[in-house]
Amino acid sequence: MSVYSYEHPLIGKVTYVTDHNPPLYGDTISFIKGFEPSSQLGFVHIPQLEGRDNADSDLFFHKKAHKQLLTVFTEIEKQGLLDIITQCNTAFKMRLRRPTSGYFSSLPSNHAFGLALDINQNDGMDGISCAPLAPVFQYYGFTWGKTFSMAPDATHFEIKKFL
Numbered sequence: 001m002s003v004y005s006y007e008h009p010l011i012g013k014v015t016y017v018t019d020h021n022p023p024l025y026g027d028t029i030s031f032i033k034g035f036e037p038s039s040q041l042g043f044v045h046i047p048q049l050e051g052r053d054n055a056d057s058d059l060f061f062h063k064k065a066h067k068q069l070l071t072v073f074t075e076i077e078k079q080g081l082l083d084i085i086t087q088c089n090t091a092f093k094m095r096l097r098r099p100t101s102g103y104f105s106s107l108p109s110n111h112a113f114g115l116a117l118d119i120n121q122n123d124g125m126d127g128i129s130c131a132p133l134a135p136v137f138q139y140y141g142f143t144w145g146k147t148f149s150m151a152p153d154a155t156h157f158e159i160k161k162f163l
Helices: 063-078 128-139
Strands: 003-008 012-018 029-033 041-045 058-062 088-090 116-119 142-144 156-159
Touching (some): 041 063, 063 128, 128 142, 128 156
Antiparallel strands (some): 003 012, 041 058, 088 116, 142 156
16 A cells, blocks of 8 residues: 555645655556545436436536536537437546556546546547547536546546536
8 A cells, every 4th residue: 555645736735655665657546635525426427427327427526517518418408419428437436547648657646536528438549539529528627638648538528627
């Protein structure tokens, strides 16, 4: 077990432990100070994902971002882009970052804060099928993982700022 501190741009200073010492790539973490998932996260129901195979319509997400997330999916529906979504079920996961380029990170994933979700992880194209959704997510305060310089991840969308 290793203990780390990190100044998250939206959450503030957090302290967490990893399951292994040294930590493993994508290791499971537990927060010991600065963030309490049970009080800051909650389920948000996304009506547009109801009844879709490989998609959870109830996502465990940061409470401050519920309205933002609902607005994104409403806009995706308005623009006729819902059929692009073939998979959406990875929101909350208590772990370190797992970048796709192979470099190791001891920083917590934004999934651990309920600030990120993955769409179309198994599309066979490294998630690039999400590209038409990116402008909608970005307009509503999300960052698209495809734009990450160190480890682009086209399946990943995360809150950049609370609206």
